[in-house]
Amino acid sequence: MIFKVIDREELGRLFALLAPLGRVIGPVEIARDRRGEHRHGFAEVADFEALCLDYGTTALPAKAYVLPYRERLAAFRLGGQDWEKVPGPDQERPLIFFGLHACDINAFNKLDKVLLGGAYPVPGYAARRREMFVVGSDCQPRPACFCRSMGADTARHGFDLFLTDLGGSYFVEILSSAAFNLVRKIAARDPEEDDHRRYRRRVAEKNTRFTTQVDTTDLTKILDLEFQSEVWQQWGARCLSCGTCANVCPTCYCYTVSEQAGLDLQSARKIKTLYSCNLVDFAAVAGGHNFRPTSHARLKYRYYHKHRGFVEAYEEPLCVGCGRCGESCLAGITVPEVIASVRGGES
């Protein structure tokens, strides 16, 4: 890791250097909510001034740019008895994320394990991910954040450079040669002892701000022990089976595939749509049997995948503790509360 310090003004120059290289995606303000709070989302940004680097967690995750909610997997031209595959769209422009928080960087790292790490890497995702350039930025924990409990509060890899705001200047961690070459083109200096101190103070101070914790001690075992716990029924009774939690989750990747013939019967498409294990028919199979017909069974499955099965397979949960699912769930179902209730006593 190489460290540098840049003045705030240099960030605009960094942006200008990156912008011609791809589609810059960054945090922007999207609305004032009913409480008068500024809400943010990721959007394609053409102008550095439109970026809002001092943002809370975005309502929707960055994954849609890399793992779209709807994606054409293949298109076919049909003729007579025969058919041929129509080549996909031309190569897309590389994605440049400007201002990803640690949780969202870690979310991509987790997605990589599943979507790139298996025997059959997912083509669209792999192409976009390989080309991706990531500028990370530090954040201030919000009440819903529990990334620290999930071990996702710092990004160790999965970015090119990472900015920490020292007030007036940025502490820059450089992780890739592309980033190194880029930073050489702006005014950057080597950090001094005082910069190190300011950086460590900033990080230490951030760590005092976490208000929500999840106790993950022996969680895989506790989930097994509590498989029949009645708290699942209670949460299930509230669940709307709406899929919002998976859609706002930066680490959920489940999908369904549908095929559609064109109106002219001379073409057909295969469409991938992100899905959610909370949806009524997620575990319905041919012949009509549904393995998880009740909302509590489905909700439980979500937690078992994220905090038990995934942990057993990868030694880490499929959750970065960003808090989006709990904040978006209209039924008020949050990860910290569900896990606390399963552990018992705490709620």
Place this chain on the structure above:
Amino acid sequence: MPDSSSTPKNYLGVPVKRPKVAFFELSSCEGCQLQMLNNESSLLAFLDLVEIVRFREAMSGGGDDYEIALVEGSVTRSDEVERLKIIRAQARLLVALGSCACFGGVNQLKNRFPLDWVKREVYGEHPIDTAPARPLSDFVAVDLKIYGCPVKKEEVERIVTDLVIGKDIAYPDYPVCMECKANGNLCLFELGEPCLGPVTRAGCDAWCPNSRAGCWGCRGPATDANLAQMLAIMDERGFSRETVIDRLECFGGFASQVAALRAAGGHR
């Protein structure tokens, strides 16, 4: 209208029949049929896929030799019952097109009031024969329902294509929120507005929430919709029970749920 009845159709080498299709309207605004004419880019392909023998909004005249009847509108008069029975006897497949045909639609709002009063309010000195608005399925067997007020043209085209090639017809079981989130919307509840998206069947691509208007449930309930939780959410956020019932009641899709609510809570 192009006559391509002579062109034999096939799908992947398997010959398929161009079914004869007729559109009908009972009590309705004909907005669903209008949707079908709305998107010129696919209209010709649609007209080529099936053979339209009757479509009042698009052609004059009309044959009675059809296999698929797409019936729009609710039943509000005795002569409509007779027409519907004749259509049922002729059609191999009777499709309820749109929320009026599926649930009674906006028309069934009048069922809340005494019929005499309704007639006086609407027709004044010129009363006509009108009965409470009912969905088609109250009178005849309905083979297929296409939800929406209005229907979503893309969905109708997909369903008709699947019918022609003999594929199973599938609807989303999940609610509108799923499509709303896929479109990247910030939830309307976050903006302080009510929405029936969590309990309403998707398939509209979150048409209303995309335009920052809360869902009114025109497609009826999603499979296993959790209405109790929907009500709790509305209560929690300060939307009165009457506001919620007004919404649930608007298109008739939630009729049984509203009846249960009224019975339990004594609302009106």
